[in-house]
Amino acid sequence: MGEVAASVKLKHLLIYAVALAFVVGGVVFSPLSYVTFILFAGIIIFSKDQSLTISLLFFLMPVATIFKPSVGATSFYTYIQLVFIIKQLWIHRFLPRRFFLWWALFVIYVILGMSNAVSDAIKQISIPILYYYCMQDENRKNVDSYIESYTLGVLASSVLGVIKNSIPNLTNYAGTKSNHLGSGIYLERFSGLWGDPNYYSINLMLAFACILYLYTKRKISLVRTVIYFVLIVVFGAMTRSASFILVLAATMVIMVVVLFQSHHGFIGSVSIILIIVAGYLLLSGRLSVFDSSILKLQTSIAQGDVSTGRLDRWSTYINEFIDHPLKLLIGNGVGKFFSFTIPHNTYIDFLDIYGILGTFIFLQSIASVNRPLIKKRSIVNYLPLIIILVMYFTLSMIFYLDLVYQMLLAFMVLYDASDETQETTSEEILPPNSAFWQNVKQV
Numbered sequence: 001m002g003e004v005a006a007s008v009k010l011k012h013l014l015i016y017a018v019a020l021a022f023v024v025g026g027v028v029f030s031p032l033s034y035v036t037f038i039l040f041a042g043i044i045i046f047s048k049d050q051s052l053t054i055s056l057l058f059f060l061m062p063v064a065t066i067f068k069p070s071v072g073a074t075s076f077y078t079y080i081q082l083v084f085i086i087k088q089l090w091i092h093r094f095l096p097r098r099f100f101l102w103w104a105l106f107v108i109y110v111i112l113g114m115s116n117a118v119s120d121a122i123k124q125i126s127i128p129i130l131y132y133y134c135m136q137d138e139n140r141k142n143v144d145s146y147i148e149s150y151t152l153g154v155l156a157s158s159v160l161g162v163i164k165n166s167i168p169n170l171t172n173y174a175g176t177k178s179n180h181l182g183s184g185i186y187l188e189r190f191s192g193l194w195g196d197p198n199y200y201s202i203n204l205m206l207a208f209a210c211i212l213y214l215y216t217k218r219k220i221s222l223v224r225t226v227i228y229f230v231l232i233v234v235f236g237a238m239t240r241s242a243s244f245i246l247v248l249a250a251t252m253v254i255m256v257v258v259l260f261q262s263h264h265g266f267i268g269s270v271s272i273i274l275i276i277v278a279g280y281l282l283l284s285g286r287l288s289v290f291d292s293s294i295l296k297l298q299t300s301i302a303q304g305d306v307s308t309g310r311l312d313r314w315s316t317y318i319n320e321f322i323d324h325p326l327k328l329l330i331g332n333g334v335g336k337f338f339s340f341t342i343p344h345n346t347y348i349d350f351l352d353i354y355g356i357l358g359t360f361i362f363l364q365s366i367a368s369v370n371r372p373l374i375k376k377r378s379i380v381n382y383l384p385l386i387i388i389l390v391m392y393f394t395l396s397m398i399f400y401l402d403l404v405y406q407m408l409l410a411f412m413v414l415y416d417a418s419d420e421t422q423e424t425t426s427e428e429i430l431p432p433n434s435a436f437w438q439n440v441k442q443v
Contacts, residue, residue: 012052012149015043016059020156023060023067028168033069037076041083051142053084054134055149057405062153062203063160064401065193066173074119077401081126088133095132102365103128109358113333120334120399127404128365134408135369135415143412144219150409151207151228154192158235161192190238197239199400202391204236205247206406209384212255213413216262216380243394247387258380310344310394317348331355342396349398370411377414385410 019040026033040060044053057080060067064077095103107125114121133139164170174193194200208229215225236244252275259268317340321328331354332338338352350359388406397403 012055012145013152015052015056016149016152016156019056019060020063023063024160024167024170026069027066027170027173030069033067033076036067037079040076040080044080044084045087050139051145054139054142055145057081057084058146058150059153059156061150061401061405062157063193065195066160066170068173071172075401078119078123078126081130081401082122085126085129085133089129092133096368099128099132099365099368102361102368103132106358106361106365109354109361110334113331113335113353113358115333115335117335117337120337123399123401124334127407128362128369130404131366131408132369135411140412140415143409143416144214146412147207147210147214147409148220150405151211151232154203154207155228155231155235157193158231161190189240190235192235197241198243199395199397199402201236201239201241201244201247202388202395202397202406203402204232204239205244205251205387205391206384206409208232208248209251209380209387210409210413212251212258212383213380216258216264216378217416222267243391247391251383251387254379254383258378258383261378262380313341313343314345314348316340317343317345317352321351327352327355329355329357331358338396344394344396346392346395346397346403349396353398366407370415377416381414381416384413 019036022032022036022039026036040056043056047053060077060080064075067077068075106128110121110124160167160170161174164174174191174195189197191197191200194203211220211225211228211232214220215222233248236248252271256268256271256275259265259271320340328351331350332352334353336353338349343349343352350362354362388410397406
């Protein structure tokens with residue numbers, strides 16, 4: 001069994017390497033991006049290995065920003081998702097009644113407000129149905145493969161971000177962000193292939209928490225865990241993101257507690273020593289990789305605006321909701337995009353786009369897939385969900401492809417398919433033995 005598992009992993013890695021080469025090749029030679037799309041669509045349509053297709057989706061998501069025929073075009077990844085969804089609908093045909101009704105309401109709600117924003121509407125409509133199919137037990141049990149595929153995708157995109165100047169045209173897709181700290185000081189910040197280092201950071205932190213989960217569940221080795229952690233922390237430090245430092249520090253404390261709880265006392269003790277040493281080096285100015293991040297945090301505190309302007313944006317939106325209660329109730333619609341500047345708050349995103357009514361419908365479509373937790377969970381199961389819920393307060397994720405995959409990983413880890421088995425339900429839309437089909441047969 002061990003040899004089979006290893007060969008499957010090797011097969012995935014080879015496919016990922018080829019897939020990444022084709023995506024990058026499409027950046028250099030645009031027509032190749034169309035060939036790449038056809039190739040990936042073919043894999044999804046004809047592959048009988050569901051774990052492989054979903055793992056491929058998790059791996060490719062971090063490079064979706066460059067998987068397009070031109071800089072301003074919609075990512076082919078959006079349509080790859082659509083191909084996957086159509087295949088699932090064709091194979092399974094039937095959906096649980098409760099989920100179907102809420103999803104149908106959400107589809108109608110999105111379409112009514114989409115205007116000319118067709119690609120954004122497709123992204124939004126895809127979220128609940130993609131979430132539904134990936135959260136089924138036969139798919140969710142492969143969460144360890146999805147986590148590593150996602151982590152490898154994030155790290156691969158990070159490497160491409162480092163060497164982007166060496167690849168023709170890549171800098172057109174992945175720019176560099178600089179922050180003005182005052183007095184003529186500009187801070188250049190790394191963001192992988194994401195346009196903003198903070199939106200890149202949440203993916204790094206989610207990968208960190210998910211890898212920690214795999215290690216405490218003894219699903220990956222210590223060596224692989226350390227390699228992943230080191231790379232994530234190094235790339236995270238390059239973002240110069242104060243939020244990354246704060247979330248990483250809190251996560252490291254939780255990690256030590258989890259290691260001791262999961263009978264990894266020696267590793268936990270070593271981690272405490274390393275954290276103390278790193279803290280000393282950081283405070284004494286000898287850990288230069290974090291110097292820029294500390295400087296940015298200190299500058300924000302000195303200027304009296306730790307939120308870097310976000311509080312003013314949130315206040316603007318809150319006042320708008322108070323002055324226009326109807327907008328708060330039904331939202332602007334996907335086609336209107338945002339009322340003002342981007343709020344950098346996912347919760348405000350949903351209220352502005354969908355209002356209370358549309359947000360409730362969306363949440364119900366997701367909640368209809370989830371179920372009550374049966375067994376008690378460790379903090380490590382909650383950690384990915386806690387990270388994204390906290391970081392969503394400072395990020396506008398609603399139109400990002402990342403959103404559904406972040407939700408999936410957080411809830412897959414929370415539910416941990418190896419611990420529970422979902423009870424099957426016969427509540428389907430027109431199941432084969434329903435009175436409707438019996439009448440059809442009689443006719």
